[in-house]
Amino acid sequence: MGENVQVSAVGHNWGAIIAWYFSLFRPDRVKALVALDVPFQPRFPLKKPTDKLRAVYSDDYYIIRFQEPGEMEAKFASVGTKTVLKKFLTYRDPGPLMIPTDKGFAPNGPITLPCWLSEKDIDYYTTKYEKTGFTGGFNYY
Numbered sequence: 842m843g844e845n846v847q848v849s850a851v852g853h854n855w856g857a858i859i860a861w862y863f864s865l866f867r868p869d870r871v872k873a874l875v876a877l878d879v880p881f882q883p884r885f886p887l888k889k890p891t892d893k894l895r896a897v898y899s900d901d902y903y904i905i906r907f908q909e910p911g912e913m914e915a916k917f918a919s920v921g922t923k924t925v926l927k928k929f930l931t932y933r934d935p936g937p938l939m940i941p942t943d944k945g946f947a948p949n950g951p952i953t954l955p956c957w958l959s960e961k962d963i964d965y966y967t968t969k970y971e972k973t974g975f976t977g978g979f980n981y982y
Contacts, residue, residue, distance in 0.1 A: 851875040852875070852876055857876035857879035858879055891908060902939060906940045920946050925970075928948055928952065
């Protein structure tokens, strides 16, 4: 970005949080802000966000499950990258994503792919995640 260049920041879901804070940290660079799906929530340094999430959703909530380094990586490794991707990409429960602590991550039965997703697609993403792993994504949480 050059000097005095302003942007329109647009974010959805987790991207909305980034857009909100970008506009707070660099208001000189933001001409307009569009945040979808996530209202602004001021930082509250006296309480960890995970404490509130745990109280509302329980220890099974996916964000809570992603807090312990190495835990979910091991669970995912036990069922394989391809199965993990299939489970996430075919998940259709409208409620909060829960990963029960007392159950493994293995599917209950065969996973049927929707028409827009092929085995070839899954194989492609599997090769990418097998190179990099899931830790980078977990670190965002």
